Amino acid sequence: MTKEPNHPKLDIRFETAADIIGIHKLTQQAFHGRPYAAGDEQEVVDRLRDRGALTISLVAFEEGQLAGQITFSPAEVTDASAPWFALGPVSVIPERQGDGIGASLIAAGIAEIVKHGALGCILTGNPTYYQRFGFEAAPDNAPTNEPAEYFMLKLLAGSKPSGRFAFHPAFYA
Numbered sequence: 627m628t629k630e631p632n633h634p635k636l637d638i639r640f641e642t643a644a645d646i647i648g649i650h651k652l653t654q655q656a657f658h659g660r661p662y663a664a665g666d667e668q669e670v671v672d673r674l675r676d677r678g679a680l681t682i683s684l685v686a687f688e689e690g691q692l693a694g695q696i697t698f699s700p701a702e703v704t705d706a707s708a709p710w711f712a713l714g715p716v717s718v719i720p721e722r723q724g725d726g727i728g729a730s731l732i733a734a735g736i737a738e739i740v741k742h743g744a745l746g747c748i749l750t751g752n753p754t755y756y757q758r759f760g761f762e763a764a765p766d767n768a769p770t771n772e773p774a775e776y777f778m779l780k781l782l783a784g785s786k787p788s789g790r791f792a793f794h795p796a797f798y799a
């Protein structure tokens with residue numbers, strides 16, 4: 627079961643230029659001190675945007691305050707099937723974590739990539755969290771430069787590809 631936000635006034639919409647600085651700060655705050663954080667998650671979002679690979683960026687506002695953001699970018703797989711999308715980073719401000727905002731952003735984002743004809747969605751993340759959204763471990767499809775045990779796939783159309791995925795190069799530099 628995914629949690630629904632306790633706050634009834636959650637407004638989820640596409641990012642605008644006015645949100646960019648806030649998204650950078652939010653992402654930095656959300657990942658700060660996390661043992662699994664690379665420390666450059668906020669730069670990943672900026673690089674994806676700068677390179678035209680920020681396919682979907684949704685922001686969640688509560689009473690005019692930015693409370694969360696989710697990123698989707700194009701992903702490739704060696705069998706050349708398309709389109710696939712990568713989820714992440716996804717961030718919720720520390721004081722509002724655990725209240726369903728992340729779940730709401732993930733549900734809204736998946737609905738958007740379905741509109742883009744997504745065959746499915748990939749991510750590297752904690753299986754305990756993402757399995758509740760229908761993601762399944764897919765170590766055989768993991769990019770060679772990602773930890774296979776944290777690589778997950780959610781099929782939206784078609785069947786599981788046979789090849790290995792690649793995240794957009796903007797994730798790495």
Ligand SMILES: CC(C)(COP(=O)(O)OP(=O)(O)OC[C@H]1O[C@@H](n2cnc3c(N)ncnc32)[C@H](O)[C@@H]1OP(=O)(O)O)[C@@H](O)C(=O)NCCC(=O)NCCS
Pocket residue numbers: 629656657660714715716717718719722723724725726727728729730751752754755
């Ligand atoms: C991960 C994140 C986006 C989830 O959003 P959220 O609004 O806090 O999460 P929700 O309220 O929808 O779900 C809460 C549940 O997720 C769990 N959860 C949250 N982050 C988790 C993580 N990194 N790993 C495992 N479980 C996690 C909580 O323990 C809670 O579990 P429960 O329902 O069994 O009590 C948010 O916690 C966050 O910004 N974390 C820091 C940044 C991060 O790790 N981003 C994801 C990696 S790309």
